[in-house]
Amino acid sequence: MKITCVGAGPAGLYFAISAKLRDAGHDITVIERDPPGATYGWGVVYWDNLLDPLYANDAESAQQIRSASTLWQEQQIVLGGSDVGFLGGYGFSVNRSTLLDVLAERATDLGVNIRYEHGVDDLSELADSDLIIGSDGANSKVRSLHEAEFGTRVETGNNPYIWLGTDMVFDRFTFAFEQTSAGWIWFHAYPSSAGISTCIVECTEQTWKALGFDSRDNEDTVRLLEKIFAAPLDGHSLISQSRGQPARWQRFTQVLNRTWLHDNVMLLGDAAHTTHFTIGSGTRLAIMDAVILAQKLHDHEHLDTALRDFDQQGRAALRPLQAAGRTSMAWFERADRYLDRNAADVAYAMAARHGYQPPWQYRVHQASQVSAVRKGLRWYDNGQRWYLACRRGEALGSRADKATTR
Template identity: 90%
Template sequence: MKITCVGAGPAGLYFAISAKLRDAGHDITVIERDPPGATYGWGVVYWDNLLDPLYANDAESAQQIRSASTLWQEQQIVLGGTDYGFLGGYGFSVNRATLLDVLAERATDLGVDVHYEQDVQSLDELADSDLIIGADGAGSKVRSLHEDEFGTRVETGSNPYIWLGTDKVFDRFTFAFERTSAGWIWFHAYPSSAGVSTCIVETTEQTWKALGFDERGDEDAVRLLEKIFEKPLEGHSLISSSRGEAARWQRFTQVLNRSWRYENVMLLGDAAHTTHFSIGSGTRLAIMDAMILAQKLHDHEHLDTALRDFDQQGRSALRPLQAAGRTSMAWFERADRYLDREAVDVAYAMAARGGAQSPWQYRMHQATQVPAVRKGMRWYDNGHRWYLACRRGEALGSRPEKSTSR
């Protein structure tokens, strides 16, 4: 089968890898409009529920991704630089550029043709393809060419946010809220790679305008943010430029489609659906899309049956995740109403943003603020993570990783 993937992000590259692994006879080309290495953002987060299928599907690229990833333990909520609340759990983060490098090299090794700086203006250019994959992101050109057929609906969140880096190294996933004369502003931060963390700054439209970010230049805006977040950053710098491009303020774009398929065109990843960055599922969903579609093509003799099956099953499975993303986005758009509480209570409100909680869960949350209890939870997580890593065949040392969290 001749397959063309438009977009060399996680969805397009991992689909090409997965399809080639199942049938090396596929003629697969990946087309990317940007140069090699050009990507937005800093790090992306994921959990064990991505590592398990990655290792089962392609252990070689999975091991490279895991080796390039950083472990973080606990979530920390900081109000005003001095008031702390904690949530349990752990996760992984990897630099987005590194992830794409790993996937592009693996795809090339498997015989996929990857072409950069090639823009697709019309699907007529790809008329000789049996299957066209639109994996070109939330602003998909492939999708825009047939929006009526896909039944596309795009909704925009109200909070401005900007994706930055910092040389402050966080060992926890950290939410830091600071009150200014214009209102609250906060960041979501986590480690990206050695010596660098991702720092997504967010606020309401009203506060953003009152602080003058709608008129400030890039450098001026970053310097003001450094001043606002001086305490949680401990005097470290914020970094705007990623691969030569300065960060820009943006608003979250929710993409919904009545169908992900039109004739022989299938949408994957953010081109088909988006989930708010506060639930950290975008990369996982893109890769799972890729893997599942490749398996459907392998399982079904007829292309039409495979595409129809994937479209129906995928949209049904995604519905609750997109609902969770909308709920999480709405919580942050109304965060001001929660921030007059102590950090422990803000942490609980954040944890409960997806639905009602029982009274005993609040008591349990209070108990987990005790340092000795948190230390025990981290040791349990270490053991559990080590067990899962051994089960999926990760290359490990002789004992679980140790946490540097206090």
């Protein structure tokens, strides 16, 4: 089968890998408008629920991704630079550019042809393809060519946010809220690579305008944010430049489609659906799309049957995740309603933002604010993490398996 993927993000590259692993006879080309290594953002977060399918599908690339990743343990919520609350759990983060490098190299090794710096403005130039994959992100050109057929609906969030880096190394996933004369502003931060962390700054539209971010240039914006977050950043710098481009304020774009399939064109990843960054599922969903579609093509004799099956199953599974993303986005758009509490109670409100919590859960949360209890929970998490790693055949003992927490 001749397959063309438009977009060399996680969805397109991992689909190419997965399809080649199942049938090396597929003729697969991935087309990317940007040059190699030109990607936005800093790091992406993920959990064991991504590592499990990665290792099951392709242990070769999975081990490379895991080795390049950083482990973080616990989440902390910091109010005003000093009041700290805690949430449990652990996760991983990897630089987006590193992730794409690993996937591109693996796809090339398997015989996938990747063509960089080649835009697609008209699908007629791909007419000889049996299957066209639109994996070109939330602002998909492929999708825009047939929006009516896909039934595309795009909704925009209210809060402005900007994706930055910092030379402050966080060992926990950190939410830091600071009150200004114009209102609350906060960041979500987590380690990305050696010596660098990702730092996503967010606030309401009203606060954003009152602080003058709608008219400040990039340098002035970064300097003011460093001043506002001087305490949680411990005097460290914010970094705007990523791959030569300064960061810019944006608003979350939620993409919904009535169908992901039109003729022989299938949408994958953010081109088909987006979920708010506060639930950290975008990369995992893109990769799971890729694996499931590749398996459907392998299982079904007829292409149209495989595509319809994937479209129906994928959209049904995605609905609750997009609902969770909308709920999380709405909580942060109204976060100032909760920020008159202490940090531990803000942490609980954040953890409970997706729905009902039994009364006893708050008592458990209060206990988890005690250092000795958190230490025990970390030991439990470490045991669970090592058990899951052994079960999936992950190589242990590398730098990526170690993390420190205070």
